[in-house]
Amino acid sequence: MRVLVTGAGGQVGLDLIAELCAGGHEAHGSDVVARPGAGVLDPAVPWHGLDVTDPERVDGLVGEIRPDRIYHLAAILSARGEINPQRTYLVNQQGTWNVLEACRTHGVEQLIFTSTIAAYGPGLPPTVPEDVPLHPTTMYGVTKVAGELLGEYYHHRYGLDFRGVRFPGLISASLPGGGTSDYALFMYVDGVRHGAYQAFCRADTRIPLMYMPDGIRALVELPEAPRSRLRRCIYNVAAFSPSAQQIADSVARAIPGVRIGFEPDPRRQAILDSWPDALDDAAARADWGWQCRFDLDAMTDDLVPRVRELLERDPDQLGNAPH
Numbered sequence: 001m002r003v004l005v006t007g008a009g010g011q012v013g014l015d016l017i018a019e020l021c022a023g024g025h026e027a028h029g030s031d032v033v034a035r036p037g038a039g040v041l042d043p044a045v046p047w048h049g050l051d052v053t054d055p056e057r058v059d060g061l062v063g064e065i066r067p068d069r070i071y072h073l074a075a076i077l078s079a080r081g082e083i084n085p086q087r088t089y090l091v092n093q094q095g096t097w098n099v100l101e102a103c104r105t106h107g108v109e110q111l112i113f114t115s116t117i118a119a120y121g122p123g124l125p126p127t128v129p130e131d132v133p134l135h136p137t138t139m140y141g142v143t144k145v146a147g148e149l150l151g152e153y154y155h156h157r158y159g160l161d162f163r164g165v166r167f168p169g170l171i172s173a174s175l176p177g178g179g180t181s182d183y184a185l186f187m188y189v190d191g192v193r194h195g196a197y198q199a200f201c202r203a204d205t206r207i208p209l210m211y212m213p214d215g216i217r218a219l220v221e222l223p224e225a226p227r228s229r230l231r232r233c234i235y236n237v238a239a240f241s242p243s244a245q246q247i248a249d250s251v252a253r254a255i256p257g258v259r260i261g262f263e264p265d266p267r268r269q270a271i272l273d274s275w276p277d278a279l280d281d282a283a284a285r286a287d288w289g290w291q292c293r294f295d296l297d298a299m300t301d302d303l304v305p306r307v308r309e310l311l312e313r314d315p316d317q318l319g320n321a322p323h
Contacts (some may be wrong), residue, residue, distance in 0.1 A: 002026045004067040007074030009033040015216050052095030062102035069110040072099050078118050078140040080178030085139035092143030100154050113151050113164030115144045117275050128276040137274045152233045164234045165218050172212030173306035180271045187251045191258040192307045200265040203245040205272050208279045210239035211299040214292045225288035238279040239292040250300045
């Protein structure tokens with residue numbers, strides 16, 4: 001199968017491309033950023049410069065490649081998105097519209113969309129299913145809700161096989177993308193690098209999280225499910241929902257002597273407080289057999305050695321902790 005990945009230079013895209021290639025797919029990466037080096041991306045993978053806000057370029061690339069499936073990952077995330085909400089709207093909203101239109105025009109069979117817990121807002125039950133009122137508090141969340149609705153419209157109006165997941169905060173040994181859940185990853189990164197980290201949230205902050213290998217597996221498994229088994233287009237996927245203190249304790253178990261403290265940033269804490277404590281993913285489990293494999297401590301055991309390896313190879317690989 002020929003597959004195009006937008007936003008492929010980000011946190012999810014490179015791991016996804018590697019998994020798609022391992023599964024025998026012809027994967028094409030695209031992004032506004034330059035092609036990653038050979039140590040990051042297989043040189044055999046085609047790479048295309050693509051600004052999803054440019055409708056002619058999106059249409060031209062889709063018409064040139066003729067993919068069977070598109071993974072639409074291109075987006076500006078929550079924390080970075082609040083710095084420039086106007087640009088976030090253009091990339092996330094207009095970009096999604098442009099990709100959907102290209103799918104319609106060129107007969108792309110399937111579009112996989114990555115949504116987020118930022119689609120939710122305040123006033124939620126402790127464990128949140130898909131069908132609750134959506135009142136996001138960030139431009140990132142607003143545009144993801146709109147993207148979900150646009151995709152469902154194209155599914156019902158034009159027959160596009162549109163499917164998506166609402167991801168928890170994703171954690172991996174790679175450069176974070178400016179999300180509000182980045183405090184979790186930097187506990188590991190700065191725990192290894194400096195032996196200490198001051199998180200920008202309260203110790204009792206609790207949001208759903210997921211280790212990247214599980215996230216990639218969800219993106220690979222959902223498209224393969226028979227359409228007849230799917231009762232909806234957008235699915236929650238869940239793994240674990242630790243407090244920030246529980247993450248710090250897990251890191252301390254793996255990195256003895258690490259010092260992790262908490263200095264809440266009011267703006268980012270308000271975003272975190274508007275998100276769910278936990279996700280109900282019963283629909284994904286029932287419809288396409290979704291099941292996470294990593295809990296918090298299993299993630300820690302796998303992640304800490306990977307962070308050490310990356311920092312030894314390239315100390316600047318994982319960037320600087322946000323302030």
